[in-house]
Amino acid sequence: xxxxxxxxxxxxxxxxxxxxxxxxxxxxxxxxxxxxxxxxxxxxxxxxxxxxxxxxxxxxxxxxxxxxxxxxxxxxxxxxxxxxxxxxxxxxxxxxxxxxxxxxxxxxxxxxxxxxxxxxxxxxxxxxxxxxxxxxxxxxxxxxxxxxxxxxxxxxxxxxxxxxxxxxxxxxxxxxxxxxxxxxxxxxxxxxxxxxxxxxxxxxxxxxxxxxxxxxxxxxxxxxxxxxxxxxxxxxxxxxxxxxxxxxxxxxxxxxxxxxxxxxxxxxxxxxxxxxxxxxxxxxxxxxxxxxxxxxxxxxxxxxxxxxxxxxxxxxxxxxxxxx
Amino acid sequence: xxxxxxxxxxxxxxxxxxxxxxxxxxxxxxxxxxxxxxxxxxxxxxxxxxxxxxxxxxxxxxxxxxxxxxxxxxxxxxxxxxxxxxxxxxxxxxxxxxxxxxxxxxxxxxxxxxxxxxxxxxxxxxxxxxxxxxxxxxxxxxxxxxxxxxxxxxxxxxxxxxxxxxxxxxxxxxxxxxxxxxxxxxxxxxxxxxxxxxxxxxxxxxxxxxxxxxxxxxxxxxxxxxxxxxxxxxxxxxxxxxxxxxxxxxxxxxxxxxxxxxxxxxxxxxxxxxxxxxxxxxxxxxxxxxxxxxxxxxxxxxxxxxxxxxxxxxxxxxxxxxxx
Numbered sequence: 001x002x003x004x005x006x007x008x009x010x011x012x013x014x015x016x017x018x019x020x021x022x023x024x025x026x027x028x029x030x031x032x033x034x035x036x037x038x039x040x041x042x043x044x045x046x047x048x049x050x051x052x053x054x055x056x057x058x059x060x061x062x063x064x065x066x067x068x069x070x071x072x073x074x075x076x077x078x079x080x081x082x083x084x085x086x087x088x089x090x091x092x093x094x095x096x097x098x099x100x101x102x103x104x105x106x107x108x109x110x111x112x113x114x115x116x117x118x119x120x121x122x123x124x125x126x127x128x129x130x131x132x133x134x135x136x137x138x139x140x141x142x143x144x145x146x147x148x149x150x151x152x153x154x155x156x157x158x159x160x161x162x163x164x165x166x167x168x169x170x171x172x173x174x175x176x177x178x179x180x181x182x183x184x185x186x187x188x189x190x191x192x193x194x195x196x197x198x199x200x201x202x203x204x205x206x207x208x209x210x211x212x213x214x215x216x217x218x219x220x221x222x223x224x225x226x227x228x229x230x231x232x233x234x235x236x237x238x239x240x241x242x243x244x245x246x247x248x249x250x251x252x253x254x255x256x257x258x259x260x261x262x263x264x265x266x267x268x269x270x271x272x273x274x275x276x277x278x279x280x281x282x283x284x285x286x287x288x289x290x291x292x293x294x295x296x297x298x299x300x301x302x303x304x305x306x307x308x309x310x311x312x313x314x315x316x317x318x319x320x321x322x323x324x
Numbered sequence: 325x326x327x328x329x330x331x332x333x334x335x336x337x338x339x340x341x342x343x344x345x346x347x348x349x350x351x352x353x354x355x356x357x358x359x360x361x362x363x364x365x366x367x368x369x370x371x372x373x374x375x376x377x378x379x380x381x382x383x384x385x386x387x388x389x390x391x392x393x394x395x396x397x398x399x400x401x402x403x404x405x406x407x408x409x410x411x412x413x414x415x416x417x418x419x420x421x422x423x424x425x426x427x428x429x430x431x432x433x434x435x436x437x438x439x440x441x442x443x444x445x446x447x448x449x450x451x452x453x454x455x456x457x458x459x460x461x462x463x464x465x466x467x468x469x470x471x472x473x474x475x476x477x478x479x480x481x482x483x484x485x486x487x488x489x490x491x492x493x494x495x496x497x498x499x500x501x502x503x504x505x506x507x508x509x510x511x512x513x514x515x516x517x518x519x520x521x522x523x524x525x526x527x528x529x530x531x532x533x534x535x536x537x538x539x540x541x542x543x544x545x546x547x548x549x550x551x552x553x554x555x556x557x558x559x560x561x562x563x564x565x566x567x568x569x570x571x572x573x574x575x576x577x578x579x580x581x582x583x584x585x586x587x588x589x590x591x592x593x594x595x596x597x598x599x600x601x602x603x604x605x606x607x608x609x610x611x612x613x614x615x616x617x618x619x620x621x622x623x624x625x626x627x628x629x630x631x632x633x634x635x636x637x638x639x640x641x642x643x644x645x646x647x648x
Contacts, residue, residue: 023466024466024469024470024473026469026472026473027465027466027469078428078429078432081425081428082425082428082429101405101406101472102469104402104405104406104428105402105406105465105468105469105472107432108402108431108432108435108465109462109465109466111432111435112458112461112462112465113462115439115454115458115461116455116458116462119451119454119455119458123451126450126451127443127447127450130439130443130454131440131443134436134439134440134443137436137439138433138436138437138440141351141429141432141433141436142347142348142351142433144429145348145350145351145426145429145433146348148350148425148429149348149350
């Protein structure tokens with residue numbers, strides 16, 4: 001079995017070898033640029049791991065893994081336009097460095113490139129894998145649209161939120177793992193269990209991210225603690241708080257949400273106080289634990305020796321123990 | 325053999341039966357909207373005709389034909405954002421009716437839907453067809469990028485222009501025909517000849533469109549005659565004129581191009597006069613005839629009885645005899 005780090009290195013090298021035509025430069029240079037910004041390459045590395053644990057040849061899965069990474073970066077390029085984000089991994093976004101039209105069209109071309117890469121899987125699994133890839137892609141688009149529409153809605157339920165994060169981020173992890181498993185020769189049952197593992201783990205991870213944004217140790221959490229509160233981001237915590245708050249808590253929470261001028265620290269302290277009154281941290285941790293447990297249960301049910309699954313388990317453990 | 329009109333009707337019905345999930349509404353309603361705006365459905369109808377003439381069952385090719393039409397409309401949705409176009413087929417564009425983010429994301433989802441439709445071709449031809457589809461899609465993206473970059477360049481050659489229109493519009497016609505031919509059981513040689521027919525005919529048609537914009541009969545030409553001249557659109561005619569103009573013609577042409585305030589009729593008359601001095605109409609007609617001849621030569625070379633090719637020939641003839 002190869003470790004996650006070994007597979008990440010393999011993907012890193014493979015990404016470095018991707019090359020595109022010189023012309024038109026404004027179509028292909030942005031692709032090379034966004035692919036060079038780095039990242040942990042977890043999705044493609046996990047695709048390779050899924051192939052590896054079922055006894056497959058990871059070399060046979062490299063193109064599919066690259067397809068997932070190119071697809072992921074295509075969604076980032078278009079999401080950054082929609083979010084008007086100036087930075088991606090600390091560097092200027094494509095629509096800032098070039099312009100918006102370039103980012104739209106390069107993104108479109110990236111999606112075609114992702115399809116070309118994914119098509120290089122063996123004939124015997126081609127149709128199954130393309131179906132999973134397309135279902136995954138549809139899910140990601142749906143998730144992004146739900147996310148955007150939630151910004152202007154005040155009645156988003158916790159269930160809707162969970163389904164949004166499932167689509168927007170978790171299905172791609174699940175899809176990557178399932179594709180790798182199928183290339184590796186897994187049974188349909190095992191491949192589907194691995195999908196569930198990735199999907200449920202992805203939801204748990206996103207919930208943990210919501211918790212860390214409020215309760216994380218500033219020294220260990222990569223982002224500004226309280227950022228979600230300052231921007232009124234509809235996280236699991238805020239949605240639950242809005243659902244449960246009554247009396248003064250409800251009034252104050254609404255006041256902070258509606259405030260246009262405020263002291264950021266004061267807002268973070270006050271909203272965190274309301275969360276504490278409502279026991280939101282425990283509710284969120286419990287929800288997170290539920291999804292993590294489902295992920296581990298799916299992993300346990302896969303018909304493979306524990307040894308084969310050890311690195312996936314280690315990965316999941318490492319995701320779920322970020323201290324806070 | 326089915327006529328083009330019969331096949332257009334068949335596609336019209338099939339488009340009407342496409343349905344998408346209800347939610348998220350802002351992802352799927354724009355797809356239904358743009359697909360309902362109509363159009364001649366020539367590309368999908370010609371895909372079916374290509375299948376039909378080789379003895380294939382057109383019903384087996386309907387999903388692939390729909391894939392081409394959905395893909396084409398996806399490119400229109402994104403092109404309209406890039407061109408800031410308020411109208412498409414006389415109705416509000418998606419980015420006007422919803423907003424730009426919706427148009428980006430719905431377009432992305434349409435491309436996934438197009439892939440799902442194309443994947444429904446029989447196993448035996450799946451990989452070949454997906455490869456053609458992806459190459460076509462890449463060509464369309466490249467053509468659009470060249471088109472955008474030409475707007476800010478003053479040194480575009482006639483060859484570059486022809487290659488741009490080939491990529492932007494002709495390869496999709498060629499690709500549609502080739503995919504239909506393969507589903508219909510054509511040999512690789514015949515399928516490639518049909519691709520050439522579509523590609524060269526597409527270039528000829530675009531050149532004719534450039535000519536008609538200046539020399540068309542206002543009563544028969546659908547658009548405002550002289551529109552390209554008024555907007556300084558880099559057509560084959562303008563590029564050739566800039567290449568050939570000398571002395572007063574060159575000076576005057578540049579003055580009209582640079583003018584920010586002008587009488588539209590006067591500009592159209594003056595630039596048309598310069599075109600006439602330089603014999604641009606003949607040059608453009610000759611170029612058009614060259615591509616049309618290549619298209620007909622490819623059609624002639626296809627190993628089928630003339631009877632099978634009669635409707636394709638009629639279609640090509642009808643495209644090339646718009647009076648002016």
